[in-house]
Amino acid sequence: MSLFWLVIRQLAEIEAMAASKKIITRDEWEKKLNDVKIRKEDMNKLVMNFLVTEGYVEAAEKFRMESGTEPDIDLATITDRMAVKKAVQSGNVEDAIEKVNDLNPEILDTNPQLFFHLQQQRLIELIRNGKVEEALEFAQEELAPRGEENQSFLEELERTVALLAFEDVSNCPVGDLLDISQRLKTASEVNAAILTSQSHEKDPKLPSLLKMLLWAQNQLDEKAAYPRINDLSTAILEDSAV
Amino acid sequence: MPTPSASSATGLSSSDPILDRLASSDGSVKFRAIREVKNHIIGNRTKKLSYIKLGAVPAVAAALADSDPNLIVQSAAALGSFACGVDAGVRAVLDAGAFPRLIGLLSAPDEKVVDAAARSLRMVYQSKLAPKYDFFQEENMQFLLSLLRSENENLTGLGAGIVIHSCKTIGEQNILCHTGVLEKLSSLLDGSLSQRDASLESLAAIIRDNPAAVSNFVELRCGRALRSVTELTKDKYPRTRLLACLCLISVKNSSTCYLQDIGIKTKLVYILLELLDDSGQVGDEASFAFSSLIAEKEDLQKLAFEANAINKFHCLLQKHPVQPKRLEGVFLALADLCSKLECCRSSFLSLQVLNLVIDALTHEDPSVRAAACICLRSVSRSIKNLSAGRFMNERVVFPLVQLLSDLSTSVQVAALGAISNIVVDFLPHKSTFIQCGGIKELVQLTKSMDSSLRLNAVWALRNMVFLADTICKEGIFTELTASSMASLICDPEPSVQEQALALVRNFVDGCLYSVEHAFAEDGIILDAVGRQLQKSSKIEIGIQGMYILSNIASGNEFHKEAVMQLLFPQDDSGSHSFFEQILQSHDSRLRTAAVWVVVNLTFPASPGAFGRIVNLRSFGIVSRIKKMVNDSCMDVKLRARLALGQIITFGDS
Structure with a gap:
């Protein structure tokens, strides 16, 4: 992205200028930053990309009307994708599986790892709800054959079934499986797979741009002292201690 | 309803x-x-x-x-x-x-x-x-093109899928080039993620092993298609990178005009080695792609060696558990790496990869067992390590001999290939193989219904007998018997005939005692050799046959006369000319072998030499030899001069 390359170019310039650490004042730095022209449309595209990928369909719709930025994907498909994600997040895994299959039957048929994780999540939900017998039957019927096909699935299955062995699951070595974070993990895996099946990048571009910014600042730190962005949420330039 | x-x-x-x-x-x-x-x-x-x-x-x-x-x-x-x-x-x-x-x-x-x-x-x-989709039917081709022209990704994907499935022959590849399918598919390279992958895979199917299709592809849109594919080798998605590499490998392997610079070759090596780290299907397929890149190409094997490929594969083998497909691919890649270069083999051996290969000889998956054998065959081409007896020990030989009775024919053939190399041993390690019961198994396989098994079994025996001592030869001869050797010489498959003759050649090589083997069971072997020489027009068969006769003719008077008898049968009026024809062959290797026979028959110190020269003269052989002293091939020329020198010691008429 252009912002990134700009920083890189500055970095190169500074590197060429001096071997010792150069000091750049706030005025100089702000002037340099102001010289950078970033097209409004590009910024808007980045925002739209983030909204679409993360599934904020209403915000995306509003943003389109306000900014005139066209999303690179049919907004209706976002609603379907979000419905799947929400179903996993609220523990309705079976419902989520049916929704994915309606969306595109290939996703779970060609992605054994994702399919296993969804089934594993189903098992976790059964255990959470205290349905021990149903859980055992499900593990035996649905998950055991997958474990036979794949060694790492088997290990994960064993870990999950271990939940049944503990009286106090909140305080056991595999208790993390019952965490809400496990649901979120599974939900984001499904989300990514649906996006990939729609030929869409599975990650928004914005976070990786921020990562690049941090990387570039770290590189620059070795060459120069300059007003740095330390808090990404405010993006305030802070003078560095020289 | x-x-x-x-x-x-x-x-x-x-x-x-x-x-x-x-x-x-x-x-x-x-x-x-x-x-x-x-x-x-x-x-x-x-x-x-x-x-x-x-x-x-x-x-x-x-x-x-x-x-x-x-x-x-x-x-x-x-x-x-x-x-x-x-x-x-x-x-x-x-x-x-x-x-x-x-x-x-x-x-x-x-x-x-x-x-x-x-x-x-x-x-x-x-x-x-x-x-199978019939591309030669006009309406089918129209339908395929309509799929590829569609705006619907599922339809274009199906079109590409049909090509990937059904394009196998050169004729099919060519018709897809000429009707615009190639062009249409390459335009999908700019499409969505799934279209790009489908496009790359179908393009690879169309250009594989087809130089004409490759040049069609390279010239597409003034080379832009090729540039797009090259660009995609750097793509974010591993599968896309792999498919792009496969396309480029097809282009590179098809002719010597494209993608020959060292830059792109090195790049392909590095990309594929990196793709091996993918834990899924891409990683599995990467090693097969790597094989197709370096197979038979010494320069690429060198590049791969310098890129530390052996080490990389070694590391992959250490991860547990390794899926069968992965193991197979890695062993085959190592086999290609070690097929020519000694530096690769020594690195392989010093990293102790051999142990992992030996373990895999007993793997439950037949493809893995076969791949391990192929790898072993390649590494055992190292004469240095072979003569050090590095492979002729029970740890290697025992499982290999077991594989001779494997249920899968391809495993048996691969095991025979490895054994063939390993038994070419210069030190007296051959007994290890015999003690493991290897000879019995080999002899059994020479009687197989499957010609590839017979071929490789005879081949292994041939190498086993090479420079073997008398006891070893005797053991094999007793097990194999003269009569079954004779029937192998007359096998329906010419390739088996050739190996059988080469086996006899090694049997009768060496001391006088060795020569006697040809005369066992009333000379049944020699008869078969004679029949094959008269009948077959295959150069290789002629060469092996001539060396058998040459080896026998180095024996005593009785042996030499038997060769004369075979070359010029008395009861036969016109067909004796087969030897003269061999002397006039266009193949210099065959001429060399034939002149050797004459050299050994006319060796002046043997008492019957004069009589044989008289006979050779009357059959027109001496005048033929005279013409050969100026042969275009140096080997032939020198032997012919040697023979003529011997003949002349008895006078020139």
Whole structure:
């Protein structure tokens, strides 16, 4: 992205200028930053990309009307994708599986790892709800054959079934499986797979741009002292201690 | 709602309610039943198999003829899932007559139906069982082009899938080039993620081993297609990188004009080595791609060696557990790496990769066992390590001999290949092999119905006998017997005949005692050699036969006379000219071998030399030799001069 390359170019310039650490004042730095022209449309595209990928369909719709930025994907498909994600997040895994299959039957048929994780999540939900017998039957019927096909699935299955062995699951070595974070993990895996099946990048571009910014600042730190962005949420330039 | 095929579905099993519901005349019951089956089977191989066994596929397929698009979509999706990754499912879908119906649905007005049908068909086309698409039929080609021209990604994907499935012969590749399919597919390189991958894979199918198709491709859009593919080797997605590499390898291997600079070669080596780290299918396939890149190419093997490839493969083998496909690919890649360069072999041996290969000889998967043998054969080409007896020990030989009776023919052939190399041993390690019962197994395999087994077994014996001591030769001879050697010489397969003759050649090489082998059982072997020499026009057979005679003619008077008898049979009037014809062969190797026979027959110190020279003169051989002293081949020239010198010591007339 252009912002990134700009920083890189500055970095190169500074590197060429001096071997010792150069000091750049706030005025100089702000002037340099102001010289950078970033097209409004590009910024808007980045925002739209983030909204679409993360599934904020209403915000995306509003943003389109306000900014005139066209999303690179049919907004209706976002609603379907979000419905799947929400179903996993609220523990309705079976419902989520049916929704994915309606969306595109290939996703779970060609992605054994994702399919296993969804089934594993189903098992976790059964255990959470205290349905021990149903859980055992499900593990035996649905998950055991997958474990036979794949060694790492088997290990994960064993870990999950271990939940049944503990009286106090909140305080056991595999208790993390019952965490809400496990649901979120599974939900984001499904989300990514649906996006990939729609030929869409599975990650928004914005976070990786921020990562690049941090990387570039770290590189620059070795060459120069300059007003740095330390808090990404405010993006305030802070003078560095020289 | 009337359902035309319902009656056939109810007939399957009335005891299972799901079959009843699938065949229900109530549309909503049927819809829910099909959707239920679909949701049960997606991602679940075991469920697929049990529904197939239950006979659910015809019942699901019947719904394709329904008028309700929603029902059709569910049915097509379920059929696609049955066909996904399960051959029995593909067969069931085809048997249910769903294939032509799905094709018909591609022109349905409802886009959802079109999508579902295209997806299903794509699944079917991923299987070998799918019916072959006939590109030579005009309407088929038009249909394919219409798929590829479509705006719908599922349809273009299906088009590419058909090409990937059915484009196998050079004729098929050429027609796809000339009708614009190649061009259309390459334009998909700029498309979406799935279109790019489909495009790369289908392009690779069209240009594989076909120089004309490659140059078509390279010139497409002034080289822009090739540039796009090259660009995609740097793509973010590993699968795309792999497919792009496969395309470039096809281009590079097809001719010496494209992609020959060291930059791109090095790049391909590094990309593929990096792709090996992928834990899924891409990583598995990367090693096979790597093999196709470096096979038979010494320069690329050198580059790979410098890129630390052996180390990389060694590390991959250390991870546990390694899937069979991965193991197979890694062993085959190592085999190619070690096929020519000694530096690769020594690095292989010093990293102790050999131990891992030996372990794999007893792997449960036959492809892995075969690959391990192929790897072993390649490494054992190292003369240095061979003569150090590095491979001739029980740890290597015992499992190899066991593999000679493997249930899989390809494993047996691969094991024979490895044994063939290992038994070419210069030190007295050969006994290890005999003690492991190897000879018995080899001899047994020379009697196999399978010609590739006979060929490789005889080959291994031939190498075993090479420079072997008398005791070893004697052991093998007793086991093999003169009569079965004679029948191997007359085997229906010319390649077996050649190896059998080479085996005899090694048997009769060396001391006087060795020569006697040819005369066992009333000279049955020698008779067979004579018959084959008169009958066969194959150069290699002539060469081996001539060396047998040359070895025998180095023996005593009796042996030399027997050779004369064989070359010029008394009861035969006109056919003696076969030896003269051999002397005039256009192949210098054969001429060399034939002159050697004359040299040994006319050796002046032997008492009967004069008589034989007289005979040779009368058969026109001496004048032939005189013409050969100025042969274009140095070997022939020197031997002919040697023979003539010997002949002249007895006078020139």
